[in-house]
Structure formats: structure tokens, C-alpha cells
Amino acid sequence: MESKVTTQLGQECLQGLMRVWFDFERQLGRVPIIQRLERGNFTREDYRSLLLHLRQQVIEGARWITRGASSFERDYADVRSEVIGHAKEEHRDYEMLEADFVAAGGALAEIRAGQRNAGSEALHAFMMYRASQPNPVDLIGAMWIIEGLGQKMASDWARRIDEATDGDGRYTCFMRYHGENDDAHLDKLYTLIDRVCRTPEQQQAILRTARVVARLYALQLEEIEHG
Amino acid sequence: MSVYITSSGHYLPGEPVDNEQIEAVLGLVHGKPSRLKRRILQSNGIRQRHYAIDAEHNTLISNDEMAARAGQACLDDSFLSKSRLEMLSVATSQGDLVLPGFGSMVQAELGVAGVELHSSHGICSSSMMALKAAYTGLKAGEHDNALVIASELASRLFKASRYEAVAQEVDFNAEFLRWMLSDGAGALLLESVPRRRSFRIDWIRGFSHADAYPVCMSVGRAVGDARSWQDFATYAEAEAAGALLIRQDVRLLDNIVKLGVDGLLRLIDEGRVETGRIDHVLCHYSSHYFRGKIFDMLTQAGAAIPEEKWYTNLYTRGNTGCASMFIMLDEFRRTQSYQTGDTILCMVPESGRFNNVYMQLTVVEE
Numbered sequence: 001m002e003s004k005v006t007t008q009l010g011q012e013c014l015q016g017l018m019r020v021w022f023d024f025e026r027q028l029g030r031v032p033i034i035q036r037l038e039r040g041n042f043t044r045e046d047y048r049s050l051l052l053h054l055r056q057q058v059i060e061g062a063r064w065i066t067r068g069a070s071s072f073e074r075d076y077a078d079v080r081s082e083v084i085g086h087a088k089e090e091h092r093d094y095e096m097l098e099a100d101f102v103a104a105g106g107a108l109a110e111i112r113a114g115q116r117n118a119g120s121e122a123l124h125a126f127m128m129y130r131a132s133q134p135n136p137v138d139l140i141g142a143m144w145i146i147e148g149l150g151q152k153m154a155s156d157w158a159r160r161i162d163e164a165t166d167g168d169g170r171y172t173c174f175m176r177y178h179g180e181n182d183d184a185h186l187d188k189l190y191t192l193i194d195r196v197c198r199t200p201e202q203q204q205a206i207l208r209t210a211r212v213v214a215r216l217y218a219l220q221l222e223e224i225e226h227g
Numbered sequence: 228m229s230v231y232i233t234s235s236g237h238y239l240p241g242e243p244v245d246n247e248q249i250e251a252v253l254g255l256v257h258g259k260p261s262r263l264k265r266r267i268l269q270s271n272g273i274r275q276r277h278y279a280i281d282a283e284h285n286t287l288i289s290n291d292e293m294a295a296r297a298g299q300a301c302l303d304d305s306f307l308s309k310s311r312l313e314m315l316s317v318a319t320s321q322g323d324l325v326l327p328g329f330g331s332m333v334q335a336e337l338g339v340a341g342v343e344l345h346s347s348h349g350i351c352s353s354s355m356m357a358l359k360a361a362y363t364g365l366k367a368g369e370h371d372n373a374l375v376i377a378s379e380l381a382s383r384l385f386k387a388s389r390y391e392a393v394a395q396e397v398d399f400n401a402e403f404l405r406w407m408l409s410d411g412a413g414a415l416l417l418e419s420v421p422r423r424r425s426f427r428i429d430w431i432r433g434f435s436h437a438d439a440y441p442v443c444m445s446v447g448r449a450v451g452d453a454r455s456w457q458d459f460a461t462y463a464e465a466e467a468a469g470a471l472l473i474r475q476d477v478r479l480l481d482n483i484v485k486l487g488v489d490g491l492l493r494l495i496d497e498g499r500v501e502t503g504r505i506d507h508v509l510c511h512y513s514s515h516y517f518r519g520k521i522f523d524m525l526t527q528a529g530a531a532i533p534e535e536k537w538y539t540n541l542y543t544r545g546n547t548g549c550a551s552m553f554i555m556l557d558e559f560r561r562t563q564s565y566q567t568g569d570t571i572l573c574m575v576p577e578s579g580r581f582n583n584v585y586m587q588l589t590v591v592e593e
Contacts, residue, residue: 003529011529022489029439
């Protein structure tokens with residue numbers, strides 16, 4: 001294995017992002033619904049509730065990433081291409097999530113009527129705000145957290161959910177599918193880190209956005225207990 | 228004030244036991260050879276270990292006796308007379324007795340008078356906690372020397388009869404550590420002055436993450452039952468329920484790699500560690516499998532420490548839990564080549580409920 005990122009600033013940035021990620025995993029470990037999942041005391045109803053609350057972020061995620069793409073100016077045309085490619089691949093993922101909700105015994109009308117919880121509201125508002133800034137390189141920090149989650153869902157959550165709820169993989173397609181593609185996505189992210197982390201200010205912005213997104217994402221999951 | 232490791236010692240019971248002989252010592256469960264043994268041994272890479280029990284399951288030497296022998300070996304190699312010892316700090320996962328503290332038993336066995344006593348309780352990292360207690364004692368000027376001993380007698384948990392006493396069939400998580408852990412003790416002497424060539428302790432720092440993760444390695448609870456072994460009407464019922472088996476939740480093990488790297492990145496950020504300046508790494512990884520994973524993740528982060536700088540004696544001395552790091556450091560000190568000014572980074576990531584302790588040493592000359 002080789003170092004994925006080659007510039008000095010990029011490497012420091014990656015080390016910072018890894019630390020933000022590890023801290024995020026610890027935050028997740030303190031969220032009640034995730035604790036139940038890890039202990040195996042997790043029902044199909046818990047799972048539906050998880051999907052219901054994740055759906056809003058998955059839908060809005062496609063919006064902030066396309067908004068972000070349009071905020072990159074000419075000097076960042078190559079970055080814009082990458083971000084557009086990413087948005088294109090994922091902007092209809094929520095349909096798979098809805099199908100899982102139905103396969104797990106939920107009603108389509110119910111998930112479609114779902115509202116953003118307080119955490120999703122905060123996350124969405126923050127992301128749309130950041131994505132609207134000129135050349136929002138710090139979106140890399142947000143993508144780091146969201147992609148990392150995709151991997152975690154695929155490599156850990158999907159299996160735990162099926163085991164705890166006697167599932168056969170039929171209703172964990174969204175989570176599993178993410179893992180299949182996210183390796184390639186992460187490799188692209190590594191390249192992007194070298195590309196967009198060129199000044200200490202950019203490094204700081206990337207890490208700050210990653211921290212904020214991690215905290216708000218955890219809040220979104222905490223809010224599942226509240227409605 | 229600086230604190231120095233001025234001597235070290237170890238004790239490994241009996242002759243080394245190779246992979247072919249393990250089961251002859253620990254015994255066949257219900258008369259059948261294990262189907263998991265080969266796979267687990269292949270992954271941990273251990274080729275030899277020592278056991279304090281024999282094939283008839285007699286305990287040939289107790290845990291406190293092993294600790295005392297390692298401590299004595301350490302004192303015998305030092306400039307300090309036993310009567311001048313000021314502090315004794317010890318660690319184990321499980322003493323011979325539930326009560327009193329292991330430290331009291333070791334003190335009596337070793338025969339040292341009037342010392343200040345400390346016992347650490349935990350798993351692999353408990354030795355580092357005992358070391359830190361002694362280190363801070365010297366740092367604060369409370370003492371001029373302290374003997375730190377870590378000792379483990381895990382094999383008592385692995386006798387075939389332990390598994391046969393359980394009503395259900397034994398699962399992977401309960402068998403995993405049977406092919407991993409073994410017995411032994413290690414000791415370090417700390418002094419406020421260096422003697423000949425010593426290791427100065429630059430710092431010791433632990434990060435515990437029990438609030439964010441479930442239990443990963445345990446004795447005392449059965450699967451799917453929240454009760455402690457002490458909650459059963461009789462200890463026999465606890466044993467039959469499987470509450471006394473030592474278990475590892477192997478699915479949670481990957482977290483140890485992440486948290487091990489996380490702690491190191493934190494120390495780099497704090498300016499305590501400069502990976503480019505590390506000359507030797509002594510890492511207590513429980514199995515060879517994790518060495519590769521830690522290495523890959525550090526490389527990915529651009530914080531790699533070249534492979535030739537990593538030293539371990541895991542493969543020939545076994546994984547002796549909390550004693551491992553001291554046994555490793557003792558053998559490193561005696562057999563490896565290092566220069567005055569060299570920097571040694573020690574890491575003990577513990578999977579119990581995720582406590583990671585790091586230490587940096589510098590080689591100094593009196």
C-alpha cells in the first residue's frame with residue numbers, strides 16, 4: 001500500500017480527516033439507535049425508522065452536491081467535472097432506499113411523506129450554504145464523511161441489520177450498494193484532496209466542514225428518537 | 228525530573244510449546260480436536276508460547292509467583308538493593324485470588340518491605356496503567372524508584388474442562404482466545420537517575436474509548452444475558468451458562484486498528500510524536516493480522532514508520548496480555564541493537580473496551 005495523498009498539506013489534511021472520522025465513529029457509538037444495532041437489540045421497526053430519517057438527507061445530498069458543482073469557477077473546472085460525475089451517480093439513490101423501506105414492511109406513502117428532522121434540517125441548511133460559496137473546496141470534507149458512512153453501512157450496518165431482524169439482504173440493498181462503489185469514490189476523494197488542499201486556509205476549511213457535517217449527521221441520528 | 232527504565236526482567240514458565248503441542252496441553256474439548264485452531268493460529272502468526280499448567284492441568288507456578296520471579300530477575304540485574312525499593316506497581320488481568328489485590332500477593336511473594344503499593348486492573352493495557360502510576364509517582368518526587376511488574380496466567384481459562392462445563396456448544400468468539408493467549412511475566416525498574424545505558428521515559432499517554440464502544444473482550448457475562456457471573460444463584464450455574472468463558476467479539480476488532488491509528492495521529496498533532504524521528508516501534512498487537520492493518524492505515528495517512536523499525540517477540544514468546552509489552556521491552560533491551568539518542572515508541576492498543584496507551588522512550592547514557 002502506498003500513501004494516497006502526496007503533498008505535505010494534503011497529507012496533514014488527510015490525517016486530520018481521519019481523526020475527524022474516528023471521532024465521528026465514536027459519536028455514532030453513543031447514539032441510542034446505533035447502540036441498539038451494535039448490541040443486536042434492533043427491530044425491523046427501528047430499521048424503517050432509520051430509513052425514514054435517512055431519506056431526507058439522501059435526497060438533499062444530491063442537491064447540495066449539484067449546487068456545489070455549479071459554484072466551482074473556471075480555475076476549478078476539473079474539480080467541477082469530478083463533482084458532477086459523483087452527483088450523477090448518486091442523485092437517484094433515494095429510490096433504492098424507498099424500495100428497501102417498502103420491502104421491510106413500510107408503506108411507500110409513509111416514507112414519501114417524511115419530513116426532515118431537526119438534525120437533517122441543520123445539516124441540509126449548512127450544506128446548501130457552504131455549497132453556495134464560490135469554489136467551495138471544503139465540500140471535500142463533507143464528502144469524506146458521507147462516503148465513509150456509505151462504507152460503514154455496507155461493511156457493517158447492513159449485515160447487522162439483517163442479522164438482528166432475520167433479513168436475507170432483500171431490504172438492505174441501498175446500504176449494500178453503497179459499499180460496492182464507495183472504494184472508487186474514496187480513491188477519487190484522495191486525488192481531490194491533493195488537488196484542492198493547497199493552502200493552510202483551505203485545509204482548515206475542509207477539516208471544519210468535515211467536523212460540522214459529522215456532528216450534524218450524528219444529531220440527525222439522535223433525532224430519530226424524537227419523532 | 229526525568230524517570231528512567233534502568234533494568235528489566237521476565238519470566239516465562241516451562242519449556243516453549245509449539246503449535247502442534249498446544250492441544251495436548253490445553254486438552255481436547257469433548258475428546259475432539261478443534262476445527263478452528265489452525266485458522267486462528269495462521270492469522271495470529273504465533274509459533275511458540277509458554278504455559279504455567281501441565282497436560283494434567285496442574286498449575287505448576289501461580290501468577291503471583293511468576294510475577295515475583297520476573298521482579299526478582301529485574302532487581303538482580305539492577306544497581307538497586309531490594310531493601311531500598313520504594314514502590315511496587317503491578318498489573319494482571321486475573322490474579323490467583325479474587326481478593327485481595329494482586330499487588331499484595333506479589334509483594335509477599337517477592338518479599339519487599341514497606342513499599343507503596345499499586346495494583347492495576349484491566350487487560351493488555353493494565354501494565355501501562357501500572358507503569359504510568361509508578362512514573363507519575365517518581366515524577367512528582369514521591370519516590371526515587373519503583374518496580375513495575377505485569378503477569379498473566381491465562382491458560383487456566385483454556386483447559387478443555389472449562390468448555391465442557393458449558394451447556395451449549397462453544398462458539399467462535401469463545402474459542403478465539405484459546406489459540407491466542409498464554410502465560411508469562413515481565414518487569415521494569417524505574418529510577419530517577421540513569422544507570423549505564425537506560426531508557427528515559429519521555430511521556431506515557433492513554434486514550435480510552437469505553438463510552439463509545441461495546442465490550443469487545445470479557446469474562447463474566449454469557450451471550451445474550453446481561454447478568455454478571457455474580458448474579459447467578461451459584462457459581463456452577465454461571466459456568467454452565469458460559470458466563471465464565473473468556474470471549475472476544477471478533478467483529479469489533481477492526482476498531483482497535485482505527486483507534487490505534489487515531490491515537491497516534493492525535494499524538495502527532497500534539498507534537499509528541501514525529502514519525503520521522505522514531506527509530507524503533509514496539510507495538511503489542513495481539514496477532515500478526517493486525518500488524519498489517521495498522522501498517523496499511525498509517526501508510527495511507529502518510530504517517531508510516533518503515534517496517535524494519537518494528538520489533539516484536541510475539542511469535543516466539545506468545546501473547547501474554549498485559550505482560551507482553553514488558554517481556555518485549557526486556558528482550559529488545561537485551562538483544563537488539565540501538566544507539567544513545569534513539570527514540571522508541573511503544574503502543575498497547577487494548578481491545579477489552581478500547582483503551583490505547585502509548586509511550587515514548589529515549590536511549591540515554593549515564
